[in-house]
Amino acid sequence: MLQSQLFTKTKRQAPTDEISKNARLLIQAGFINKEMAGVYDLLPLGLRVVNRIRKIVSEEMEKLGSEEISMSSLQNKEIWKKTGRWEDKAVDVWFKSKFKNDTEVGFGWSHEEPIIEMIKSYAESYKDFPRYVHQFQNKMRNEVRAKSGIIRCREFLMKDMYAFCASEEDNLAFYKKSTDAYLKIFEHIGLGDITYVTSASGGVFTDKFSHEFQALCDSGEDIIYVNKNKKIAVNEEIYNEENIKKMGMEMKDFEKRKAAEVGNIFNFGTGKCEQMGFYFIDKDGTKKPAHLSSYGIGITRLMGVLTEVFADDKGIIWPKEVAPFQIHLLCLQQDNQEVSSKAKELYIDLQEAGYEVLYDDRSESAGFKLRDADLLGVPLRIVISGKTLEKESYEIKVRCLKDQKIMPLPKKDSIDFKATIQSYLNQSI
RNA sequence: CGGGCUGUAGUGUAAUGGUAGCACGAGUCCUUCGGGAGGAUUUACUCCGGGUUCAAAUCCCGGCAGCCCGACCA
Numbered sequence: 001m002l003q004s005q006l007f008t009k010t011k012r013q014a015p016t017d018e019i020s021k022n023a024r025l026l027i028q029a030g031f032i033n034k035e036m037a038g039v040y041d042l043l044p045l046g047l048r049v050v051n052r053i054r055k056i057v058s059e060e061m062e063k064l065g066s067e068e069i070s071m072s073s074l075q076n077k078e079i080w081k082k083t084g085r086w087e088d089k090a091v092d093v094w095f096k097s098k099f100k101n102d103t104e105v106g107f108g109w110s111h112e113e114p115i116i117e118m119i120k121s122y123a124e125s126y127k128d129f130p131r132y133v134h135q136f137q138n139k140m141r142n143e144v145r146a147k148s149g150i151i152r153c154r155e156f157l158m159k160d161m162y163a164f165c166a167s168e169e170d171n172l173a174f175y176k177k178s179t180d181a182y183l184k185i186f187e188h189i190g191l192g193d194i195t196y197v198t199s200a201s202g203g204v205f206t207d208k209f210s211h212e213f214q215a216l217c218d219s220g221e222d223i224i225y226v227n228k229n230k231k232i233a234v235n236e237e238i239y240n241e242e243n244i245k246k247m248g249m250e251m252k253d254f255e256k257r258k259a260a261e262v263g264n265i266f267n268f269g270t271g272k273c274e275q276m277g278f279y280f281i282d283k284d285g286t287k288k289p290a291h292l293s294s295y296g297i298g299i300t301r302l303m304g305v306l307t308e309v310f311a312d313d314k315g316i317i318w319p320k321e322v323a324p325f326q327i328h329l330l331c332l333q334q335d336n337q338e339v340s341s342k343a344k345e346l347y348i349d350l351q352e353a354g355y356e357v358l359y360d361d362r363s364e365s366a367g368f369k370l371r372d373a374d375l376l377g378v379p380l381r382i383v384i385s386g387k388t389l390e391k392e393s394y395e396i397k398v399r400c401l402k403d404q405k406i407m408p409l410p411k412k413d414s415i416d417f418k419a420t421i422q423s424y425l426n427q428s429i
Numbered sequence: 430c431g432g433g434c435u436g437u438a439g440u441g442u443a444a445u446g447g448u449a450g451c452a453c454g455a456g457u458c459c460u461u462c463g464g465g466a467g468g469a470u471u472u473a474c475u476c477c478g479g480g481u482u483c484a485a486a487u488c489c490c491g492g493c494a495g496c497c498c499g500a501c502c503a
Contacts, residue, residue: 011453011454012441012465017494017496018495018496019497092502110503144500144502145430333462333463335461363462365463365466366462366463366466367465368464369463370463387463
C-alpha cells in the first residue's frame with residue numbers, strides 16, 4: 001500500500017486525555033480513533049491488525065470444526081427473561097432501548113441465550129450433536145467505568161464460540177481440545193510465552209472452576225498467581241491453600257503477577273440448556289438436556305495487550321504474524337527521480353515475492369519518515385536513499401533489534417531475494 | 430456507583446480578574462532531504478448554561494465531557 005494514500009496521519013504527540021500506553025500509541029500512530037470513553041473506531045491500520053488476529057483465530061476455530069455465524073446485535077427481551085438475565089439487577093451492563101411501538105430490546109453484551117434459542121430449533125435428536133458455532137461480533141457493555149484504552153471498552157470485538165454436546169464426555173473432550181487450540185492461537189499471535197491457562201471461579205451455572213487465558217501485562221486488570229514451571233496460573237479470586245492443594249501443588253510455587261484476560265472458557269454443563277428448555281431425544285428415546293460450553297477471545301483487547309507488551313520508547317513493535325504490513329519500504333528522497341523509481345521497482349518486486357508492503361512514498365523529510373516508521377512498528381524496514389544507491393545496496397532493519405543491519409540488494413530474479421528477506425523477518429518477534 | 434483531578438485553535442501548550450499568545454498541523458511560494466528541516470505568507474481556539482464584577486479562560490454554582498483510584502467485570 002502506498003502510504004501517501006493512507007488517510008490517517010501520525011500525531012507528533014500522544015493524546016493527553018489518555019494515560020494507558022495502548023491507547024496513547026494506537027491513537028498517536030493512527031490505528032484507532034476515539035469516539036467516546038470506551039468507544040473506539042478501527043482505522044485502516046488498526047483494522048488490518050484486527051483482521052490478522054481474526055484470521056489466526058478463525059483458522060483454529062475451523063480446525064475445531066466450528067461453523068461461523070453472525071448473530072444480531074439487537075436482542076429479544078423474552079429470551080433473556082427465561083434465565084432471569086434480562087433484569088438490570090442480574091446483569092448490570094445492559095444497553096437497552098425500545099422500538100417505536102414500545103417493545104423493549106437489548107443490545108447484545110453476550111449471545112449465550114440467543115444462540116441456545118436458535119440452535120435449539122435445529123437440534124432435536126442426538127444425531128444433530130455435537131454442534132459448534134462461532135462468530136466475530138461486537139459486544140456492547142454498559143460499563144460503569146471504561147478504562148485502560150481498548151482493554152476495557154463499552155463496544156468491542158469478540159470471538160465467541162459455543163459448543164453443544166449430547167453428553168458430558170463429549171463436552172469435556174471438546175473443552176480440552178479447545179483449550180489446546182486457544183494456546184495455539186496465543187502462541188501464533190506472539191503471546192505464547194506470557195499467556196497462562198488460569199483457573200478462576202466458575203460462572204453462575206458451574207460448580208467447578210472456569211478457565212481464563214491471562215497474558216502477563218502490567219496494565220492488566222487481574223491479579224493472578226503464576227506457576228512458571230507448570231505453565232499454569234490461578235486467579236486471585238480463588239487463590240487459597242485449599243484450592244492449591246486440591247490442584248496438587250503448593251503455594252510457594254506461585255508468583256503474584258498482573259495480567260490481562262485475553263480469553264475465557266466456560267463449561268455450563270446442562271444447567272443453562274435446562275433453563276432455556278433445550279432438550280433432545282437421545283438414542284434410548286429419552287429426553288435429555290444439551291450440554292453447553294462457551295469460549296471467548298477478546299479480539300480488539302488483544303490488539304491493546306500486544307501494544308502494551310510489544311513497544312519501546314519509539315513506538316509499537318508488532319509481532320510479524322499480526323503486523324499490519326510485513327515490510328515498511330522507506331524512500332528517503334522521494335523527489336529524487338532516480339531514488340524513487342528504484343524504490344517503486346523494489347515495491348513491486350516485494351509484492352510479487354508475496355509480501356504485504358507499506359511503501360512510504362510521501363515527500364517528507366528523512367527524519368520524519370524514520371520516526372514514523374518506528375512509531376508504526378512494522379517488523380521489517382527497508383530503506384532506499386541516494387546513499388544506498390551509491391553502495392548498490394539497501395538497508396534492512398528489524399524493528400525489534402537495536403542494531404541496524406545492511407544487506408546487499410539482490411536482483412529480483414536472484415534466488416536468495418526472498419530467502420534473505422525471510423531470514424530477516426524470522427528474526428522479528 | 431462512591432472519591433479525586435482536568436476541560437483554551439485540528440494537536441500540544443501559555444496567559445496576577447484587565448489586548449487570548451506560542452509551537453506543531455493545514456494552505457500557498459522558495460530553498461531543503463539519513464532521525465520529526467529553514468524562510469515568507471495565510472488559517473484556526475477559551476466545553477455549555479447561569480452568577481459575582483467596571484471587567485471572567487481565570488472566582489462561584491449547575492450541567493456535560495475526559496482521565497485516574499476504588500467498587501464491579503457472567
